[in-house]
Amino acid sequence: MALPRTGLAAAAVALGLAAPALAQDSADPVAHGAYVARAADCVACHTAPSGGAPFAGGYAIASPMGPIIATNITPSEEFGIGGWSEAEFARAIREGVAPGGRHLYPAMPYPSYAKMTDEDVSALYAYLMQEVAPVDAAPAEKTDLPFPFGQRALMAGWNLLFSPDPGWTAPAGLSETEARGAYLADALAHCSTCHTPRGLLMNETAGDYLGGGSLGSWRAPNITPDTATGIGAWSQEEIVSYLATGSAAGRGSAAGPMAEAVEHSLSHLENADLAAIAAYLKTVPPVRSAVDSRAAPQVQPVALSDYESAGWVGNPDHAAALAQHGTTDGAVLYNAACAACHGVDGRGSADGHFPDLAHAAPVTSKDPSNLVMVIAEGISRHAADGYTVMPGFARDLDNAQIASLASYVSETFGGAKTGPSAGDVAQIRVGGAAPWILRNAAWLTWAGIAAAVLVLLVLIALVRLLRQDGRRAA
């Protein structure tokens, strides 16, 4: 099946066509816009963490090029979008160009929002302008990327290459439900922003659509229907449960950015819409990911440490032994820190309240990012089924210990041959390996300048030639 990817050519034709019916009541544009805002998860990025005013901006979106600070999108005339016309608003969210011609960075997922229907854009505008309280203040921080990424005009070229024209065309051959799911996943929930791997220029690579991408510290795993490395083995109900609650027993538990997506957006969507997304995900071309691998559980017996023998009251040796907690024996760490919930055998609890590690995606993935991040930061997720917590261990374990614990877990329960090193853990926790474009930014910049000079010289030469031709003709 053909999917609408980058460079969607038929968009102009599609404008206004095939607008998918919303499960939500469309009669009231403001209520409808509120639902669109939920589905597009505007609030997650446009609200500062720990108690910022909704939509007033301030959240720092981690990007390999540096933090990109989400802006104030409340209807404040001076600091927000209060002075924007609907057409200006539409251009910003679908084309990434704010009034005055200022280019946005695609941390704002306008390549996805480009596919939003006119009706939804209009409703979203109505909601933001009429329902959201204006906040007359700019976020405390401002986006300030290093050269050359600070040159926003560069994005014009990027957009030409990678951002589709505005409007929605459903992929061919889908049922009405699947088409609705495609619209929700692609135009609003912008799944591919994270779950599609990025190319050399940080573009989504069309051929690996939803095949799993890296977000720096976290990995957004393969969500195509590939049975071995994707979610092909998940039932429709399991996908819906995961989207609504962040958890599907025996499959996975959302952490990090996905927990945020569940908390702020997906858990608020109507069940019919979650079912539509699940149905659509079943239809996309399976991608065999080299990273998101599932292994047969090989649970091995684990070692327990010895009983204490020394006296302890007033014993400096006992006190000193307790103060020594730098061991990198993964089995010791697992048994003391993890086994109370996940079990010495890693099988969790029978009711799935504590996940079975042998079937937990972060454990069986070849990419240790999510395992490392979950151990370090834990899970803290509000969703339809309440508040779910796994405590984080960053305060109690150093990087070498997290590495040995992650190795023990992935080797013992996930069938891995080796786990991450302390260096790997350090790199994952600071945001992962730098992407190609960042590692090569310096010479690319000079190469780009050289290319521009070359093009200029060729143009000058051409102009001269043409003039000479003209003179001859004259």
Next chain:
Amino acid sequence: MAQEHDADVIVIGSGTVGSNAAYELAKQGKSVIILEAGVRIPRWKLIESFRNSPRRTDYNGPYPDAPWAHTSASHAYVENDGSYAMVANFLKLVGGSTWHWGGATWRFIPDDFKMKSTYGVGRDWPISYDDLEPWYDKAEYEIGVAGNLGEDQSGVRPGRTWPPRAREFPMPAQKNSYMLDTFAKAIGPMGYEIVAEPSAMMSGSYRGRPGCVGNNNCAPVCPIGANYSGVFHADLAIEAGCRLITDATVDRIEKGPDGKIASVHYKSSDGSEGRLSARAFVLAAHGYESPKLMIMSDVGNSNDMVGRFLMPHLGLGVDFFAEEAVWPGRGPIQQGAIFSHRDGESRARHSGMKHAVNNFVANENITKRLLAQGVLGSELDARIRHDSARYMSLYSMFETLPDPANRVQPGDRTDALGNPNIRLTYAVDDYCRGAIEPCIADFTNFVTAMNGETLSMSRDLANHDHIMGTTIMGDDPADSVVDKDCRSWEHENLFVVGTGNLPSSSVVNPTLTAVALGIRAADTIAKEV
């Protein structure tokens, strides 16, 4: 010229009260240094220590007891020269003694604040319940407390939510265990009502902590951190910008020429010493250690009130085999309480009391008992199963009155740093003894209701791990240590916080009240520095 300080505020002690105060100060933008005598030990290490130790029922067992930071495990460190021997268990490590507590987070009731004017005994507080209510609320939402509305904790106001509260508990109470429901049904017809114990062992996930799943190991250490401990706020305080210095035992509080406190001196186990100055100081070192340090430093004690009015909770215990299996040990180690004698006119004559139902797994005690009886082999297995399922135990907590003769002082022995040990002087009074018979009458009813076989029901008073009164709050500088804001009467920039502030002991665990007072004091300090 502005004086340079090491911090706006120095907090001595990283336990629940000190850490909550430090966190509140940091949230209000103050620079804060926390000094802690012990070290930080990660939960997993304590769990390993607990599992590897054969001393399972010793609540100090998994924790360090160092010659430079003694705990109550060192009996030579806590000596008694009174007629009644007191040892309240305490720990020294980051997070303090709430590492090994039962999570009981009761509020005092309004009458607890006016014992003198209502019942003619003890003292009135300089503040009322209503003054403290918003701070109770704040403390409950900081810590996370699970409890039920619509329950009367006074015992004399059936059907009312008592003490009154402005809003709901952060979370509902955990479901009753089968044992508690069975027991409630049995004693109900006798007129007894079981009230859910407000608990920091959360019924669901709260602020990054998972909900309780019934490991039944709240003390000595909760394996998953569902039970609150001061370490959560020590960590929150550090995240909010506080600087924590561990292995730093403060041995002197130094007065400046202006009568204010100028600095504190501390020693570490490696022999190094330090001195730090601040605009204000919060002494949150524990109900024994705080007054000891004040006396050692000759601070705030010109009226000789520091360390006096020591109030413990004393009480009795009963254990018995119920006729039918009740399966103790499912859920938290303590859950329900009975207030047949908490408030009301009898309080003018004898201590009010709380009865509480224990809910620990009984196998170890049962097995020891059977082995002592010579039961062996397959009969032993069968009897362990039979007896453990039927074992029940309750304990009572009696309030005590503030008497200046009951006190804590520095002793003559010294620890590895050269600091004095703790000397306690305590005598039980008739007000407290008067509660013994009413308590025994209740216990007898409880055993009868369960058609039980009594194992032990002693009239010997045992002390619980609560210390109140030793840095007592009052409205008269002549007979109290701190004013209504926990401020030293003598040194306007010294705030002493902790359970030692409480001018009455009530019958309930004092931690939540101390946290509420501590956060309130921090808020006062934040307005001044």
